[in-house]
Amino acid sequence: MSSPAEAVPRVAHDVERLCQNIGIAIQGKPDVVRQTVICLLAEGHLLLEDVPGTGKTSLARALASSISLSWHRIQFTPDLLPSDVTGVSIYNQASGRFEFKKGPVFANIVLADEINRASPKTQSALLEVMEEGTLSTDGEVYAMARPFMxxxxxxxxxxxxxxxxxxxxxxxxxxxxxxxxxxxDAEAEILRTQKSGSTATSLQPVLSTADVGHMIGVVRRIEVAPALERYIVAISAATRSMSELRLGVSPRGSLALLRAARACAATAGRPYVVPEDVKAMAPVVLAHRVILQPDAELQGRTGTELIARAVQSVAVPRAVSA
Incomplete structure (x- = not known):
């Protein structure tokens, strides 16, 4: 197995190919596209929020179309049931047994469209598969495909x-x-290229399942110095003492920031993490994990703003050594 230093340049090259291919359908959003790819390589899940019509679903479909992976789309609605997501056991008269019919969650990439239009009960059907990569039902445990996002x-x-x-x-x-x-300018380009229909579904794959699996393996071996681990912990700890926050970043959030920083370093062609990787990933990884006090919300504070303040309050490691 090649060392991260030898493998990272290939990862950075493949990331550029992937981003350029997605960029055919998603114009003018290179940072958002790169963050999406980083999330995939960090083996994480991505939540896209914005008003209707800004390209959220197109971005997800463009990612799925650009990689030779299986993918399913679930339209979340108020009447959607948990079994519509995970699957259901059906009695087979011929065999005299119940057989589990897998739901759309069994795919490499699952597009959960408008997830906050479903009831909390249906949303909770995703908790186990997103955290453990498995689904437990009727005494059986089913593993998700890898990669899974x-x-x-x-x-x-x-x-x-x-x-x-x-x-x-x-x-x-x-x-x-x-x-x-x-x-x-980007919106004018969208009008020019997509006046006959969305280009997200017509994209051709530029990477295979094996390519993505290799890239994820390289990201797992990106070096993180102890000083940077302490830097990440200090940022999370800073949020827990903020008066504007009712809930700070949990240890799971610290682990998430570490994984994202590793993937960020790999996409930049480096076999090691630097403080800039942590700073770049902190807003998108940590802001949704904090809960503001009611008075802070009334004053117009945001999670992103408070995470930025937490990052600024922590001294950057001067010497980073493994």
């Missing part, structure tokens, strides 16, 4: 017909990313 989209919670995602559900997502409106 849930890409969920949601509309802002102040829009009609939406539910607030439970804290436990939010914590399962490695990243929460806001897509945002494109620039005028």
């Amino acid at each position: 849930v890409v969920a989209t949601q509309n802002p919670i102040d829009m009609e017909g939406t539910y607030v995602l439970p804290e436990a559900q939010l914590d399962r997502f490695l990243m929460k990313v806001t897509v945002g409106y494109p620039t005028n």
Whole structure:
């Protein structure tokens, strides 16, 4: 097995190919596209939030179309049942036994479209598969395919017909990313290229399952110095003492930031993590894991703003050694 130093340049090259291919369908959002790819390589799940029509679903479909992976789309609605997501046991008269029919969650990439339009009971059907990569039902345990990634989209919670995602559900997502409106030039390009229909479904795969598996293996071996591990812990700890926060970042959040920083380093062509990787990933990895005090919300504070303050309050390691 090659060392990370030898394998990382190939990972960075493949990431560029993947980002460019997704960029054919998602114009003017290179940072969002790269964050999506980083989330995949960190073996995490992605929550995309924004108003309707900004390309959330197209981004998820473009990612799935750009890789030779199996993928399923689930449209979350108020009447969706947990069994519609995970699967259901059906009695087979010929064999005289119940047989489990797998639901759409059994795929490499699962697009959970408008996840916050379903009831909390249905949302909770994803908790085990997102955290453990397995599904337990009728005394049996079924493993998810590898790699496995849930890409969920949601509309802002102040829009009609939406539910607030439970804290436990939010914590399962490695990243929460806001897509945002494109620039005028990018929107004009969208009109030019997609006037006959979305290009996300017509993309050709540029990477195989084996390619993605290799890239994930390299990311797992990216070096993280003890000083940087303490730096990550210090950032998380800083959020736990903020008066504006009712709930700070948990140890799971620290682990998530570590994984994302590793993937960020690999996409930049480095076999080791630097403080800039941690700073770059902190807002999208940690902001959705904190809960603000009611008075802080009334004052217009945001999780992203408070995470940025926590990062600024922690001294950056001067010497980073393994």
